[in-house]
Amino acid sequence: MPAFRMPSFRDGHCHPLFAGREALGPNISDCKTLLELQASLKLYSTEHADVEWIDASSYSQALAEGRNRFDLDNICDLPIVLHAEDHHTLWVNTEALKRAGLLEHIPTLANGIVDIDEFGNPTGILREWDAMRLVLDKIPALSLDAEVEALSMAQQKLLSLGITQVQDAWIDPGMTEIYVEFAKRGLLQIRTDLALRFDPQTWRDDLAYFKNCQQTVSDLGHARLAINAAKFFADGVLGSATALLSQAYQSDSTNFGKQVWEPAEMQAAIDSAISMGLAPHIHAIGDAAINLSLNALESFKTNLRLLKNPPVIAHCELISDFDLARFADLGVVANMQPLWARKDDAVTSCAKQIGQDRVDSMYRMRSLLDTGATISFGSDWPVSDPNPLLGAYTAVYRAAELGDGWSTQESLTIQEALEVYTFSASQQVGQTPTQIENLADTDFIVLSANPLTASRQELLDICVRETYIEGKLVWPVEAHVQISRVHAPN
Numbered sequence: 001m002p003a004f005r006m007p008s009f010r011d012g013h014c015h016p017l018f019a020g021r022e023a024l025g026p027n028i029s030d031c032k033t034l035l036e037l038q039a040s041l042k043l044y045s046t047e048h049a050d051v052e053w054i055d056a057s058s059y060s061q062a063l064a065e066g067r068n069r070f071d072l073d074n075i076c077d078l079p080i081v082l083h084a085e086d087h088h089t090l091w092v093n094t095e096a097l098k099r100a101g102l103l104e105h106i107p108t109l110a111n112g113i114v115d116i117d118e119f120g121n122p123t124g125i126l127r128e129w130d131a132m133r134l135v136l137d138k139i140p141a142l143s144l145d146a147e148v149e150a151l152s153m154a155q156q157k158l159l160s161l162g163i164t165q166v167q168d169a170w171i172d173p174g175m176t177e178i179y180v181e182f183a184k185r186g187l188l189q190i191r192t193d194l195a196l197r198f199d200p201q202t203w204r205d206d207l208a209y210f211k212n213c214q215q216t217v218s219d220l221g222h223a224r225l226a227i228n229a230a231k232f233f234a235d236g237v238l239g240s241a242t243a244l245l246s247q248a249y250q251s252d253s254t255n256f257g258k259q260v261w262e263p264a265e266m267q268a269a270i271d272s273a274i275s276m277g278l279a280p281h282i283h284a285i286g287d288a289a290i291n292l293s294l295n296a297l298e299s300f301k302t303n304l305r306l307l308k309n310p311p312v313i314a315h316c317e318l319i320s321d322f323d324l325a326r327f328a329d330l331g332v333v334a335n336m337q338p339l340w341a342r343k344d345d346a347v348t349s350c351a352k353q354i355g356q357d358r359v360d361s362m363y364r365m366r367s368l369l370d371t372g373a374t375i376s377f378g379s380d381w382p383v384s385d386p387n388p389l390l391g392a393y394t395a396v397y398r399a400a401e402l403g404d405g406w407s408t409q410e411s412l413t414i415q416e417a418l419e420v421y422t423f424s425a426s427q428q429v430g431q432t433p434t435q436i437e438n439l440a441d442t443d444f445i446v447l448s449a450n451p452l453t454a455s456r457q458e459l460l461d462i463c464v465r466e467t468y469i470e471g472k473l474v475w476p477v478e479a480h481v482q483i484s485r486v487h488a489p490n
């Protein structure tokens with residue numbers, strides 16, 4: 001089949017720096033059993049005698065079921081931290097809990113859970129950011145060179161998949177500085193928008209720092225680096241039973257999930273973000289969290305239209321019928337992760353939490369489009385594979401490989417899926433979409449074949465051959481040579 005040229009992909013919600021950092025540590029994503037996991041961690045610890053902590057990603061929720069810290073003891077003397085696939089849960093060993101002081105005292109947390117056993121001792125499972133950071137903050141920070149290298153690796157991966165623009169959807173203090181350094185060293189190629197994370201506990205104190213970050217980026221004047229978004233978490237995730245639901249979890253009838261913000265406080269924070277020119281980018285998974293987020297945005301309807309980027313609700317896993325049409329009415333972009341819309345382990349295990357009926361009504365892409373709403377796609381990488389072609393395939397067939405589709409009434413056509421991953425995602429990050437006929441000076445890719453006319457099997461086989469930004473070939477190039485030239489290993 002002849003090669004096919006089309007606009008490049010945009011990822012409307014991902015975490016390149018987190019992904020790059022993860023790539024520096026051991027990869028446990030292929031471990032299927034506890035024995036495999038233990039063996040791989042042991043091997044890593046013997047091959048890396050210099051590391052002080054083992055920080056590995058990412059295990060499947062199924063593998064961790066019923067496990068605790070003791071399963072990770074006796075592998076080595078080091079503290080061990082494992083990230084779950086959803087990146088909202090950690091599984092750590094006793095040494096890591098000890099270093100974090102959690103064996104002596106477990107603090108009360110506004111938005112996090114340190115799981116305890118019947119004796120009140122921590123089990124080694126930590127849920128949500130407030131709990132996770134108790135351990136993560138103890139891990140020695142990477143050097144700036146290592147951070148820049150992490151970002152380089154992430155960028156290469158994204159370019160190789162035809163992605164030329166991203167929304168980094170979680171910027172905490174210290175991360176803008178890394179992007180700025182990356183740009184100053186002449187390494188930044190991907191158009192990157194940063195979403196500064198507003199934390200319910202600290203956002204008022206953080207405002208001055210956020211303004212500093214904006215000033216630094218604007219002084220830098222790099223055409224491909226911007227800060228136009230503010231990240232909010234409205235809830236957690238279904239896998240940890242922390243996504244906020246209107247009806248209780250089936251697994252625990254007293255649990256409705258985690259409401260991260262008091263509505264009035266969220267309004268105040270959104271108001272501040274808007275006044276700084278930042279478009280809200282709100283993580284909301286459960287139907288109640290999506291409802292709260294839409295309510296919060298509704299009161300700023302007119303001001304939101306003045307911002308460079310549109311407001312975004314990210315993930316949108318469970319949308320109630322009531323809220324479906326409000327996305328279009330309010331001009332809120334629904335950023336969704338197409339790769340999640342298939343019956344894999346994550347979706348199957350959700351059935352235990354929320355029941356099959358609610359599971360089958362997840363990821364309402366078709367319904368949203370039919371209301372006239374804008375959907376944009378993103379991978380949430382490193383939570384899932386950043387490959388847009390795989391994402392687009394899944395949005396069409398709602399299945400892995402050639403398996404049976406799941407809830408296919410919500411399927412998109414391949415044309416729609418590609419548009420969502422290109423035009424709509426670029427609108428989400430404030431860029432004028434490119435028409436296919438004037439690609440020459442702009443961002444485009446060359447695919448091995450035309451996805452619009454491909455059979456199902458052919459679609460699975462299509463790959464990106466070349467990626468161009470402003471008409472210049474950026475992948476494949478000898479990028480790894482470039483990186484090592486800047487960072488001679490020492």
Ligand SMILES: [Zn+2]
Pocket residue numbers: 013014015169170380
């Ligand atoms: Zn995310």
